[in-house]
Amino acid sequence: MRVIRLIVQIILAAMGWVLFAWLWWRAIQYGPTEVHLRGILIVAIIDLVIVSATILWIIWNKDIYRRKGARTTVPPVEFDYAVDALGTPVHVRVPGDGSARSIVIDIADDRGQPLKVFTSAEQATATVGDA
Amino acid sequence: MLDLVQSFADHPVYDAMMVFFAMYPLFTSIMWAVTAIISAFRRERSSKLDFYELPDGALPRISVVIPAHSEGRIIASTLERILELDYPDLQVIVISDGSDDDTVEKAHAFLSDERVTVIDKRVNEGKAMAINDALVFAAGELVLVMDADAYPEPDALRWMVPHFIRNPRLAVVTGNPRVRNTDRLLGKIQAVEFSSIISLLKRAQVVWGRIMTVSGVMALYRKSALQDVGLFVHDCATEDIATSWEFQRKFYDIRYEPHAMARMQVPPGLRSLWNQRLRWARGLAQVLRRNVDIWKSWKNRRLFPVYVEAVLSIAWAYCFVILTSIWILSWVLGAPLLGATPVPTWWGMLIGTAALFQLLVGVLMDRRYDPSVTKYYLWAALYPLIYWVQMSIITVIATPSGILRPKGPGTWRTPRTSE
Numbered sequence: 001m002r003v004i005r006l007i008v009q010i011i012l013a014a015m016g017w018v019l020f021a022w023l024w025w026r027a028i029q030y031g032p033t034e035v036h037l038r039g040i041l042i043v044a045i046i047d048l049v050i051v052s053a054t055i056l057w058i059i060w061n062k063d064i065y066r067r068k069g070a071r072t073t074v075p076p077v078e079f080d081y082a083v084d085a086l087g088t089p090v091h092v093r094v095p096g097d098g099s100a101r102s103i104v105i106d107i108a109d110d111r112g113q114p115l116k117v118f119t120s121a122e123q124a125t126a127t128v129g130d131a
Numbered sequence: 132m133l134d135l136v137q138s139f140a141d142h143p144v145y146d147a148m149m150v151f152f153a154m155y156p157l158f159t160s161i162m163w164a165v166t167a168i169i170s171a172f173r174r175e176r177s178s179k180l181d182f183y184e185l186p187d188g189a190l191p192r193i194s195v196v197i198p199a200h201s202e203g204r205i206i207a208s209t210l211e212r213i214l215e216l217d218y219p220d221l222q223v224i225v226i227s228d229g230s231d232d233d234t235v236e237k238a239h240a241f242l243s244d245e246r247v248t249v250i251d252k253r254v255n256e257g258k259a260m261a262i263n264d265a266l267v268f269a270a271g272e273l274v275l276v277m278d279a280d281a282y283p284e285p286d287a288l289r290w291m292v293p294h295f296i297r298n299p300r301l302a303v304v305t306g307n308p309r310v311r312n313t314d315r316l317l318g319k320i321q322a323v324e325f326s327s328i329i330s331l332l333k334r335a336q337v338v339w340g341r342i343m344t345v346s347g348v349m350a351l352y353r354k355s356a357l358q359d360v361g362l363f364v365h366d367c368a369t370e371d372i373a374t375s376w377e378f379q380r381k382f383y384d385i386r387y388e389p390h391a392m393a394r395m396q397v398p399p400g401l402r403s404l405w406n407q408r409l410r411w412a413r414g415l416a417q418v419l420r421r422n423v424d425i426w427k428s429w430k431n432r433r434l435f436p437v438y439v440e441a442v443l444s445i446a447w448a449y450c451f452v453i454l455t456s457i458w459i460l461s462w463v464l465g466a467p468l469l470g471a472t473p474v475p476t477w478w479g480m481l482i483g484t485a486a487l488f489q490l491l492v493g494v495l496m497d498r499r500y501d502p503s504v505t506k507y508y509l510w511a512a513l514y515p516l517i518y519w520v521q522m523s524i525i526t527v528i529a530t531p532s533g534i535l536r537p538k539g540p541g542t543w544r545t546p547r548t549s550e
Contacts, residue, residue: 005314009510012316012513016513019512020483020487023479023480024480027480035477039477039478042154043161043481046158046161046162050158050162050166054338055169058338070298070300071300071382071384072299072300075381077356077358084263085259085362085365086260086365090267100248101245101247101248102239102251103248103249103250103268104251104252105250105254106253106254107253107254116264118264121251
């Protein structure tokens with residue numbers, strides 16, 4: 001089955017390249033020559049413009065780097081995950097020492113409001129057992 | 132109807148569309164290829180191994196976060212490979228986001244390894260929210276976020292970490308995703324495509340100074356930078372593109388490291404490919420809408436080229452669909468043929484050849500890191516046939532919804548069709 005699939009895929013690939021060659025042959029056969037030359041000229045101009053612009057861009061940026069140096073300052077970040085991105089308050093009941101390695105996150109009902117609760121799997125099981 | 136088509140063809144907008152339709156792909160193909168060659172010449176010519184050589188003691192702790200939704204079939208094999216990473220100080224966090232299969236049970240089997248933590252998130256809130264919740268338990272200052280179906284190469288982290296040590300303003304290093312399921316035809320074509328749209332474009336964008344997006348498949352983040360931008364953007368179809376823009380708007384750097392490879396699965400069928408690309412196109416439109424205010428400040432000027440290029444790509448897709456429809460309509464009505472012919476002429480072949488040249492450059496550059504990709508170029512001739520039509524239609528469909536609804540969706544589905 002695998003071999004047959006590969007053979008079919010190779011035939012399709014070959015057909016793709018044959019089609020590509022045929023379309024080129026057809027385009028050259030029926031297209032006016034001045035259009036061909038104009039196309040080649042446009043490609044050459046595009047190449048020239050892109051290479052020149054990129055080299056100028058690199059030189060300009062290297063010049064900025066030479067004058068200012070690398071940006072090394074890191075903004076101080078204070079982050080508190082008391083509320084998640086959806087606005088749900090977060091309550092983490094898992095010890096922060098990394099001892100809990102099986103954790104459950106669930107949305108509980110806190111007096112009519114959703115509360116995202118992080119508990120260890122043992123705590124979650126005990127809660128179910130108590131209930 | 133004929134009069135309507137004819138009057139449109141007489142309008143200057145039609146002429147402008149025809150010129151843009153003809154010139155834009157030629158210009159971009161050459162630009163991507165040439166700029167990527169310049170980038171590779173500057174950065175990859177010598178191996179610069181001293182940049183990467185760091186003793187184990189100098190390597191910071193890394194937390195690997197694997198968000199998973201109903202990935203029971205593959206999570207065990209992914210974990211096996213992640214635990215084989217050549218890195219001295221790892222923490223691995225699997226977070227199941229509302230899975231309705233045995234993902235949690237399969238992950239629990241790895242708890243005997245003290246590096247592993249398993250989080251069972253009972254409510255499906257989406258990939259970004261799952262990662263954000265997992266970060267509460269991430270002990271490392273660097274966080275590797277990986278798709279649950281991706282297999283990292285053992286040395287991937289060794290290539291990524293030195294960038295962070297040498298550049299304090301670096302927020303993320305994106306890896307080099309390689310296609311794993313190349314048994315199907317679409318897999319082979321996507322193997323070539325990823326060398327072009329991922330590797331080649333990122334190399335080119337590095338020269339510009341800003342990158343459209345990191346690869347969500349595998350990227351190593353600085354946790355403090357993530358916290359600085361408010362963690363992963365949760366209300367966008369493509370959290371990787373949206374978060375990349377958040378970083379760059381705060382002047383953080385993004386690097387692409389071609390040595391850091393991960394083997395991933397790509398959609399094997401047209402339907403799953405369609406759904407994936409529909410999500411990507413909608414996500415891109417959402418990001419463009421959300422970041423339209425970059426134009427208010429000159430400080431954001433380095434994002435301007437990335438923004439303009441994305442808008443022009445969308446405009447080209449509309450031109451493709453409209454002009455081809457006009458051709459079909461004029462052909463059906465028996466009128467003089469107008470618009471863009473589906474059978475390429477001289478200029479169409481020039482565009483197609485430029486696209487194949489771009490693919491070839493991408494493959495030749497990536498061959499150094501993944502020699503297996505070369506043989507898949509055999510199928511490259513099918514790429515324009517299959518992808519241009521499909522991607523143009525997808526872009527036309529997805530863009531309005533992305534622009535009109537710049538936020539959403541919240542939950543995710545990951546239908547895997549093969550292991």
